[in-house]
Amino acid sequence: MPIQSLQFRGQPALALDLPAGDRVVVAIHGAHLLSWTTADGVERIYLSPDALFDGKSAIRGGIPVCWPQFNVRGPLPKHGFARNLPWQAMPSADGQLVMALNDDEATRALWPHAFSLRLTVALAPRQLRVTLDVRNTDAAPISFALALHSYLKVDDIAQASLEGLQGAPCWDSLRDERFAEPAQALRFTAEFDSVYGAPSAPLKLVQPTGTLQIAQSATCTETVVWNPGPILSEKLADMPDDGYRHMLCVEAARIDENITLPPGAQWQAWQELTVL
Ligand SMILES: O=P(O)(O)OC[C@H]1O[C@@H](O)[C@H](O)[C@@H](O)[C@@H]1O
Numbered sequence: 001m002p003i004q005s006l007q008f009r010g011q012p013a014l015a016l017d018l019p020a021g022d023r024v025v026v027a028i029h030g031a032h033l034l035s036w037t038t039a040d041g042v043e044r045i046y047l048s049p050d051a052l053f054d055g056k057s058a059i060r061g062g063i064p065v066c067w068p069q070f071n072v073r074g075p076l077p078k079h080g081f082a083r084n085l086p087w088q089a090m091p092s093a094d095g096q097l098v099m100a101l102n103d104d105e106a107t108r109a110l111w112p113h114a115f116s117l118r119l120t121v122a123l124a125p126r127q128l129r130v131t132l133d134v135r136n137t138d139a140a141p142i143s144f145a146l147a148l149h150s151y152l153k154v155d156d157i158a159q160a161s162l163e164g165l166q167g168a169p170c171w172d173s174l175r176d177e178r179f180a181e182p183a184q185a186l187r188f189t190a191e192f193d194s195v196y197g198a199p200s201a202p203l204k205l206v207q208p209t210g211t212l213q214i215a216q217s218a219t220c221t222e223t224v225v226w227n228p229g230p231i232l233s234e235k236l237a238d239m240p241d242d243g244y245r246h247m248l249c250v251e252a253a254r255i256d257e258n259i260t261l262p263p264g265a266q267w268q269a270w271q272e273l274t275v276l
Pocket residue numbers: 058071078079149193194224226251
């Protein structure tokens with residue numbers, strides 16, 4: 001089925017449907033994935049009902065592309081600028097939707113480098129893979145961080161657990177503590193914001209209604225796990241007070257050490273979500 005253009009909460013977006021019934025919707029703004037529904041009609045991605053759709057602000061929920069900076073680890077706006085700019089739709093193969101962002105006056109004013117980004121959203125029955133390709137089109141090396149900041153939808157965070165991080169090096173950013181993760185399964189009872197050294201095996205988000213497998217490319221050396229909990233959720237103007245109950249961010253990230261790409265070189269990173 002071809003890719004369709006549509007308006008999503010008043011902003012331009014693209015939808016890709018599989019004959020089996022799986023569907024993704026991606027905004028032009030930020031190449032931000034807004035929705036992934038499997039053929040059974042179940043939404044797999046959390047999008048805040050209070051998210052701002054003004055074509056400028058970062059969208060709360062979905063899959064923000066945080067590039068070329070993570071969080072406030074540098075001089076750029078929080079999580080970089082890629083999530084705040086309009087991307088361009090590119091010709092795409094069957095089952096894929098490809099978006100591009102190249103440097104222009106606006107990006108060079110913030111970050112004085114030439115670059116070319118491609119975001120490929122590949123949809124298969126019960127599976128979604130999001131791939132970012134970065135090419136250095138500058139005459140000098142470029143250096144950047146990345147997070148594919150996926151907001152995974154959960155029925156009730158109190159009943160969800162994340163498996164696969166036991167033994168992984170953890171930096172708990174709320175307490176500024178470092179340790180090897182002792183838990184076989186993480187549970188979320190309050191604000192949670194930690195950066196893990198990514199294990200090589202996929203993670204599992206386990207709920208009474210089913211399990212989502214989360215894999216990432218080896219180029220993403222970290223996995224960020226974030227839930228705002230009730231107190232921060234109340235403070236976030238673009239999220240309902242109980243928004244934290246319905247999401248868990250599990251982010252494929254390259255953030256502890258920037259990637260440095262020489263002129264002409266390319267780098268790729270992906271996250272793959274599979275409904276088991
Ligand atoms: O509100 P933002 O800019 O989308 O960021 C959300 C969160 O993103 C996470 O990746 C960070 O670990 C959190 O510290 C941060 O609060």
